[in-house]
Amino acid sequence: MAENIEVVVVGGGYAGVMAANRITQRGDVTVTVVNPRASFVERVRLHQLVAGSDDAVVEYPEVLAEGVRLVVDSVVRIDAGRRRLDLASGGTVSYDYLVYAVGSGSAVSGVPGAAEFARPIATFEEAERLRGVLYDTPASAPVTVVGAGPLGIEVAAELAEEGRAVTLVCGGELGPYLHARGRRSVDRRMAELGVTVLDGPGSRATAVTRDAVRLDDGREVPSAVTIWTAGFGVPDLAARSGLSTDAMGRLLTDETLTSVDDMRIVAAGDSAAPSDLPLRMSCQAAMPLGARAADTVLSRIAGEEPSTLNQTFAGQCISLGRQAGIFQFAHRYDVAVGFHIGGRPGAKLKEFVCKGIVRHLSGEANKPGSYRLHKVSGGPRRRQLLDTERTDATVEPVA
Known part of the structure; x- marks a missing residue:
């Protein structure tokens, strides 16, 4: 009888769920997801959770393949030598292959007073707490949102549509990714x-x-409630476990998403830094990275050479309240172009994308291996950037 292979996925977000579902293609593999929450969080809807128009939660049976074991716990350390995870509950989970998909959260800010008085919103728990604070704050009180990326824009618009007095502090350009x-x-x-x-x-x-x-x-901007959306950070699990990371703490991998330290560990999503050239933190990147990580694990199990990363992007979609939105189109290498869809059509397209995310995960759960977007070519741009970095690294500094 063939030996069963244990694959453990740390993190039950977009990348982790996609990877777990896809790996169930093999009948000789047992897949376990370790996640601190018992429900799947739609991070793309956290601004709606804050405003009260959505709960931003989907139950795991809707998106996770039948047979995948869910362990509701947090990993405090990866013992790569023993191929074991130490859990916050005191238990352990062993693995043959590990998918590191711990995602991202709020960045630690060095701005004086931000940690004490500003409210982050990058996680489900933070968004729930902020919703409670806003509920207890008069609607006429001034709200300040710091950070003008997609999350900051979405939160500001959502709350303003409710009738709140909102100031958006950009710190530079409004929507830096967007075309003019x-x-x-x-x-x-x-x-x-x-x-x-x-x-x-x-x-x-x-x-x-x-x-x-x-x-x-x-x-000085008056603010009864200050919401901090300026940047994301990643958990320090990899660094605490003695694995190589980039400056932000993302797990360093090669172009197959395999850890530079251990071929049994593969990374995906916001917490991965392939070739120290990470992709934009986004759901749009996370799901294809999850599928790519799964394919790497499956190739390793089969004794085959894994394929390398070749990611493509479509652009960026941002909701502007419930009645408007924008879909900013981009080159496939993730640089915005002059075309966008705005207004009510933009809002409908944004909602279509959000629902499509759940459909993609459910589709892969019901038919593992059916997801194909990670195989759409992103073109030669990434290879060119990698070649440029390697060339620069070999140039001797001038004395």
């Missing part, structure tokens, strides 16, 4: 909603107090 045309579209929508947008020079937050946000040009 798309940025103007978002700016118009913010004006319609009554959001005060503070962008350009002097708009960086330098301090947060109980009732204000101070900017580097000396302005």
Whole structure:
């Protein structure tokens, strides 16, 4: 009788669930997902959770393949030598192959007062706490959102649509990823909603107090509730476990997503740094990376050479309240182009994408191996960037 192979996935988000589902293609593999929550969190809907228009949760039976074991716990250490995970509960889980998909969360900010007075929103628990704070805050009280990436824009728009007085502190450009045309579209929508947008020079937050946000040009923005969306960080599990990471703490891998330290460990999603050239943190990257990580594990089990990463992007979609949105199209190597879909059609397209994410995960759960988007070519751009980095690294510094 053939020996059963144990594959453990750390993290039950977009990348982890996709990887777990896909690995069930083999009948001689047992798949376990270790995740601190008993339900799947739709992180793309956390701004809706804060505003009360969605609970941002899907139960795992809807997206996780039947037969995948779910362990609700947190991993405190990866013992790569023993191929074992130490859990917060005191238990352990052994593995033959490990998929590291711990995702991302709020970044630690060095801005004075931010840790004490600002409210992060990158995780389900943070969003729930913020919702409670807003519930207890008068609707007329000023709300300040710091950070003008997709999450900051979405939170500001969602709350303004509810009638709250919102200021968006950009710290630079509104929607840095967006093309200038798309940025103007978002700016118009913010004006319609009554959001005060503070962008350009002097708009960086330098301090947060109980009732204000101070900017580097000396302005002070009144704020009863300050919401911090400026950047993401990753859990330090890999570093704590003695594995090689990049400067942010993402697990360093080769182009097959295999750890540079251990061929039995494969990474996916926001916590992966392939060739120290990580992809943009996003659901759009996470699911294909999860599928790629699964294919690498399956290739290793079969004794075959895994395929390398070749990711493609479509753009970026941002909701602007329930009545409007924007889909910013991009080159397949993730640089915005001049075309976007905005307004009500943009909102419908955003919602279609959000529902499509769950459909992709459910589809892979019901028919493992059916997901194919990770095999769509991203073109030669990544290879060119890698070649450039290697060339630069071999150049001797001038004395």
